[in-house]
Amino acid sequence: MQQPSPSRRSVLAGLGALAAAGTLGTAASGCAAPAAGAGRTRLRYWHLFGGGDGVNMQSMLDAYSAAHPDIALDAVTLQWGAPYYTKLGMAGAGGRAPEVAALHLARLPGFAPGRLLDPFDVDLLADAGVRPEHFPEEIWRRGAVDGEQYAVPLDTHPxxxxxxxxxxxxxxxxxxxxxxxxxxxxxxxxxxxxxxxxxxxxxxxxxxxxxxxxxxxxxxxxxxxxxxxxxxxxxxxxxxxxxxxxxxxxxxxxxxxxxxxxxxxxxxxxxxxxxxxxxxxxxxxxxxxxxxxxxxxxxxxxxxxxxxxxxxxxxxxDCHSFVLPHQAGRGGASNEAAHRFVAWMLQHTVEWAKGGHVPAYLPTLEKPAYLELKPQSEYRSVVDDVALDPxxxxxxxxxxxxxxxxxxxxxxxxxxxxxxxxxxxxxxxxxxxxxxxxxxxxxx
Missing domain, CATH: 3.40.190.10 (Periplasmic binding protein-like II)
Incomplete structure (x- = not known):
């Protein structure tokens, strides 16, 4: 949804902070998360969704947690715009970021894929039922850099x-x-x-x-x-x-x-x-x-x-997407949980579509529950004709x-x-x- 626009000064200041974060290395860190507990895998998720989007996202997160009692999900909502991206970039620069986060797809080129972000393991996504052909070709392609997939699109919001x-x-x-x-x-x-x-x-x-x-x-x-x-x-x-x-x-x-x-x-x-x-x-x-x-x-x-x-x-x-902020030594159960979390969220985007966004996961667009959403489903064909920023x-x-x-x-x-x-x-x-x-x- 539309959020209050940050001032030009705050945006450029945010970029400057990110640039500094890139030189601070491990001095920058992410937020601490509570212990997962015996037998549970910790999964931290940062996003910037407020208002109606925040309500719909929380509904999805509640459903995910109910369906995955073995996952200790710690979801954090941060301030939209430059403050969010500054904090996320600093966490990635320090290598102690959350397992998964939200990112606007058109901002990917400015987010240093390979340094502030880790690539997805497309085989892990495929194991969870999510493959490239499940997305509009151009939107999926925009999430790739140098042959690696750094962003998985959640929606398009035209x-x-x-x-x-x-x-x-x-x-x-x-x-x-x-x-x-x-x-x-x-x-x-x-x-x-x-x-x-x-x-x-x-x-x-x-x-x-x-x-x-x-x-x-x-x-x-x-x-x-x-x-x-x-x-x-x-x-x-x-x-x-x-x-x-x-x-x-x-x-x-x-x-x-x-x-x-x-x-x-x-x-x-x-x-x-x-x-x-x-x-x-x-x-x-x-x-x-x-x-x-x-x-x-x-x-x-x-x-x-x-x-x-x-x-x-x-x-x-633009498109909301999921990314993997850089973690030193990313891997293991938490990384697998991050991939399965992304797949589950994509496969349950009828709830997300209630807020107007067109799901990027194409199978959702054929579900009766989505087609019954009026007027949200009336413009679904736009998913193939979006004009993203350069x-x-x-x-x-x-x-x-x-x-x-x-x-x-x-x-x-x-x-x-x-x-x-x-x-x-x-x-x-x-x-x-x-x-x-x-x-x-x-x-x-």
């Missing part, structure tokens, strides 16, 4: 389109009374918005456009720019590859939504959620994790994939790239920057990030 079913029905936009009629281009979607505005007299769509440390504008740009087939960085993340024509096409369109009164102006993250939740708009562009908010308030709504407005049907996303150390959830580019593209939405000026500034900021040495010194 941008989606929420829609108010009552408003859309009045505007004649629904098929069979439930599903939103498709729009195949930016012009077609603009026409849909105009039709809704004619019905309601109000701006028909809401999304995050401003606020302290805003990242929503980056997510919007990334979604629609990815649909054009454009890229941000080269495959090795060493040079900028932005296509100006494609980028300006997206930025000009986003600006037009504001200029034409089709989007609510100057909304921070909570303002966007609240505006849609109060029934003031027909649509909301946001991450799927807000599904719990709207189910709680019994809003008449549903969800669907963001339509393919600029070519392909891709959408900005593999750079400064990218991924809660990263400096999100904050830097979110601030720049916010100006396009609020009117303080022109699309062309914002694009030039975005390139300048990206180049500064590229010129900044990787705090970890690259993959060990």
């Amino acid at each position: 941008m989606v389109l929420y829609f108010n079913t009552e408003i859309c029905a009045k505007a004649g936009l629904l098929e069979n009374g439930k599903k939103l009629k498709p729009a195949g281009s930016a012009q077609e979607f603009t026409d849909v918005l105009r039709a809704v505005k004619k019905t309601t007299g109000q701006p028909p769509i809401a999304f995050e456009s401003t606020g302290a440390d805003t990242i929503g504008p980056w997510r919007l740009f990334s979604t629609f720019y990815s649909q054009t087939g454009g890229t941000i960085l080269s495959p090795d993340a060493t040079r900028i590859t932005i296509d100006d024509t494609k980028a300006l096409r997206v930025l000009d369109w986003l600006k037009s939504l504001m200029d034409d009164g089709l989007a609510v102006r100057n909304l921070d993250y909570n303002g966007g959620v609240s505006t849609f939740n109060l029934g003031k708009t027909a649509f909301l562009l946001n991450g799927e994790w807000e599904v719990s908010s709207f189910l709680t308030t019994e809003l008449p709504f549903s969800m669907t994939r963001i339509p393919a407005l600029f070519g392909s049907a891709s959408t900005q996303a 593999p750079a150390w400064f990218a991924g959830s809660a990263s400096s790239m999100w904050l830097e580019l979110g601030a720049v593209f916010s100006g396009v939405l609020t009117g303080s920057r022109t699309p062309r000026g914002a694009l030039a500034e975005a390139k300048d900021r990206l180049q500064r990030l590229l010129d900044t040495p990787d705090p970890f010194g690259g993959v060990a």
Whole structure:
């Protein structure tokens, strides 16, 4: 789910702390865990899930513990964002980390696989019933570095389109009374918005456009720019590859939504959620994790994939994943338990999907219990079309790239920057990030 964005200073400070941790060696350590007890194997798990995600994760952990009385599970929830990654990196640098932890997949390149993380034993995973073919190929591939599997994806959490079913029905936009009629281009979607505005007299769509440390504008740009087939960085993340024509096409369109009164102006993250939740708009562009908010308030709504407005049907996303933080002398019963824990969690992700995330473990997507989840299962096909950040150390959830580019593209939405000026500034900021040495010194 969305968490309060850390300040730019805190993110960069966190990276600096990790860099220092890489030189401190065994001086950095993980948290102490209680003794496992006679005949029980100790298994420590760190994660950063709060809010609705935290509730669903705890439900899964309780079920795991009940099914594995021989495992002494010590699960710890740490503060989301830079504080979490700083602590996890320091624990890995000291070689005294927990047996397993959560990590955003797009942050893997900046987490020094081979130094701060240990690779999975894919044979142990296979013995527990989890194999590479159980995942979308691209998502599984992003967890690999130099032929070793360092991350096993738990889910993908993409941008989606929420829609108010009552408003859309009045505007004649629904098929069979439930599903939103498709729009195949930016012009077609603009026409849909105009039709809704004619019905309601109000701006028909809401999304995050401003606020302290805003990242929503980056997510919007990334979604629609990815649909054009454009890229941000080269495959090795060493040079900028932005296509100006494609980028300006997206930025000009986003600006037009504001200029034409089709989007609510100057909304921070909570303002966007609240505006849609109060029934003031027909649509909301946001991450799927807000599904719990709207189910709680019994809003008449549903969800669907963001339509393919600029070519392909891709959408900005990241993935929660499991990793093995570096331990000196990793192995034995605790390491085997870590692998079996990951497999068990993946095989029980119907519970996790209740919070909106699309399970990365493909067999879950065919389970009747998952298909019965509405509207969570309505956009499940997006798992094959997610646009992850480029593999750079400064990218991924809660990263400096999100904050830097979110601030720049916010100006396009609020009117303080022109699309062309914002694009030039975005390139300048990206180049500064590229010129900044990787705090970890690259993959060990």
